[in-house]
Amino acid sequence: MTIEQRSAVHNFEPALVEEIQKLGSERQLDAGEELMRPGMYIRSIPIVLSGSIKIMRQDEKGNETFLYFLTEGDTCAMSLTCCTAHRPSSVRAIAEEPTKIIMVPAEMMDLWLQKYPSWKNFVFQSYQHRFDDLMDAVDSLAFQKMDQRLWRLLKKKAALQEKRYVYNTHQELADELSTSREVVTRLLKKLESMGKIKTHRNRIELL
């Protein structure tokens, strides 16, 4: 599975694709594996080849909240800025499922920006998409009640895998919504009684 088949990066010039494959190093992440944590310095830019990566925000007290997913062809806007500005990450990145990425050395950023128009477009599009994603997260946090947020999260997760099952415990969902397990259990019951889902152990079925 080569990178040029990928969606958001399918406009890369052949020469750029070649450079990426030569200089980048592929890496396979297990589900749940942590790629990045707050405070960590990043020296290379990850591009997702397959699977998906969950981006979470953490506060000092260890509370977390889900921001967005990265999928095929996506890159982390955080790593773009962190690499160029030599700043530590302010988010946590965890593989949501078995995920393949390619790590590109950060030094190439500037050079490629000059050399390859498609790289410039890629970088700007990434910023744009991540901005949209963050706006989505803000909408969810600012304007929606917990039951709607939960329902939206479930739909996103199901869409990721193109399946109607979500394999998470109530506790995991609670962490991603920054609430408590009991609240999630309660609201899942409510969604179930509304006929939107069916709950199983370690698994939720969307109807």
Add this chain to the structure above:
Amino acid sequence: MTIEQRSAVHNFEPALVEEIQKLGSERQLDAGEELMRPGMYIRSIPIVLSGSIKIMRQDEKGNETFLYFLTEGDTCAMSLTCCTAHRPSSVRAIAEEPTKIIMVPAEMMDLWLQKYPSWKNFVFQSYQHRFDDLMDAVDSLAFQKMDQRLWRLLKKKAALQEKRYVYNTHQELADELSTSREVVTRLLKKLESMGKIKTHRNRIELL
């Protein structure tokens, strides 16, 4: 007051400064004047010369929530992406106080990116700062109770003007926090009884 004295843009090459001043058009905004609204197409990039601009997110039902302020030398990341991608704005921008901006034609974006390293840095730094600002907004929404959010908002507003007075009605603050006037009144009373502020009509004094 010329642009080269400004903080985040003080590294612009003289030639770039000249181009900006030749091609850009200055504009004076009154306090409360709307510069941008959701759905609007933007054909030029605003750079703040003095004063400050409040960026708000709106949902379909008209609810709003404060995202961040732009101050001297800042530019709107939204306009950078909107201009290049020909997409409508997804935020609302309102002058927080009398504010002077310069509007730069969007067509120059690409050209200057090639021509002036300082412009490229400016654009990337803008993305970076706006990302940080959005993270701050997420933190506030996800992890803080309304009283803390209110207190933080008041401090930010006071810091903007370097004064200890905030000139807002309870209703205005409620809109920015996406809550109701009564809640703000209640929490202001609480902050007052804690000795953090003193309330007056149309004005709040930070202690």
Add this chain to the structure above:
DNA sequence: ATCTAATTGTGACATTTGTCGCCGCTTACG
């Protein structure tokens, strides 16, 4: 098969936030 730890379910209660109605005060304006 049995035990153990993880997961889920549930009721009770506290806290936070949202909402309604109504009041009195101040300011702007005719």
Add this chain to the structure above:
DNA sequence: CGTAAGCGGCGACAAATGTCACAATTAGAT
């Protein structure tokens, strides 16, 4: 002036969410 509109204060209550204690169920290990 006098009046209307805007602003702030208050009490009561409703709804949403957070928290605690504990029970019931299930998966996985030995």
